[in-house]
Amino acid sequence: MLKTLSIAFAGILAAAGAYAQRGGAPQPQAIQQVKPGLFMVTGAGGNTTVRVTNAGLIVVDGKLPGEANYNALMALIKGVSDQPVKYLIVTHHHADHTGNDQRFIDAGAQVVGTQNLKMNLETYAYDPKPAPPTITYPSAEYKLELGGVTVELHHFGRAHTSGDTVVYFPNLKVVSVSDVVTTGKTGPLIDYAGGGSAVEWTHVLDGILNLDFDAAIPGNGGVLTKADVQAYKTKFDTVMARARELIKQGVPQDKLAAEIKTDDIGWAPRVPKADAFYAELSASK
Numbered sequence: 001m002l003k004t005l006s007i008a009f010a011g012i013l014a015a016a017g018a019y020a021q022r023g024g025a026p027q028p029q030a031i032q033q034v035k036p037g038l039f040m041v042t043g044a045g046g047n048t049t050v051r052v053t054n055a056g057l058i059v060v061d062g063k064l065p066g067e068a069n070y071n072a073l074m075a076l077i078k079g080v081s082d083q084p085v086k087y088l089i090v091t092h093h094h095a096d097h098t099g100n101d102q103r104f105i106d107a108g109a110q111v112v113g114t115q116n117l118k119m120n121l122e123t124y125a126y127d128p129k130p131a132p133p134t135i136t137y138p139s140a141e142y143k144l145e146l147g148g149v150t151v152e153l154h155h156f157g158r159a160h161t162s163g164d165t166v167v168y169f170p171n172l173k174v175v176s177v178s179d180v181v182t183t184g185k186t187g188p189l190i191d192y193a194g195g196g197s198a199v200e201w202t203h204v205l206d207g208i209l210n211l212d213f214d215a216a217i218p219g220n221g222g223v224l225t226k227a228d229v230q231a232y233k234t235k236f237d238t239v240m241a242r243a244r245e246l247i248k249q250g251v252p253q254d255k256l257a258a259e260i261k262t263d264d265i266g267w268a269p270r271v272p273k274a275d276a277f278y279a280e281l282s283a284s285k
């Protein structure tokens, strides 16, 4: 009885959340210039990146689902450029990044993401389910050229999900890292259901740090420097080394995440599947 009640209650909460995202009060958004020709829009989901070219716009991540969120984003973009959006790159399948894919497609844009992102969307239980990309890339790298501007899409491996794309703007030395780098007290979410991996995550951070950049746009929060990303990797590796040490000491899987010392880190990893976290750390060095 108790179980039935709590499931019903969770259902109501989920419905209320979906309603708020669809029609209710939209979260405020704000646009700022990161470099001449490149902007970041915060709010209403993950951070959005806007790259302006004289042949159209390349946008990274399109906010939580909702006409109001989409319209507010487009109004801010129109404030800095009257060019149409030609490409929407989606960094992974979560709805705070993919929520308005269909609206961008309807407005004439191509939506670009990894094949794994498309696969993750098939089993993604979210209402409304985001539309799949119109262009998928299967390998580690993909390039877009528009108006003399090159944009590199990198899949360095599994981290937040199995479908993560890091978007690099080489001539501006900016990289959009999405939820592979978290900010503030928010720790990395290892989305095992979406193919995420704590063990591979560190190699993905290496891949990012091998790029020549001085500004990184995270999934949430303000613009980061390369030193910030390096510091994040050091903390990430420290947390994983501590987790491996706890496994050696015999800490059981259901206590592992909670027992990691993180008071000097500032965040704790978010581990939705204790068994998967324990298994992959046990099997790696």
Ligand SMILES: [Zn+2]
Pocket (backbone or CB within 6 Å): 092, 094, 160, 179
């Ligand atoms: Zn995410």
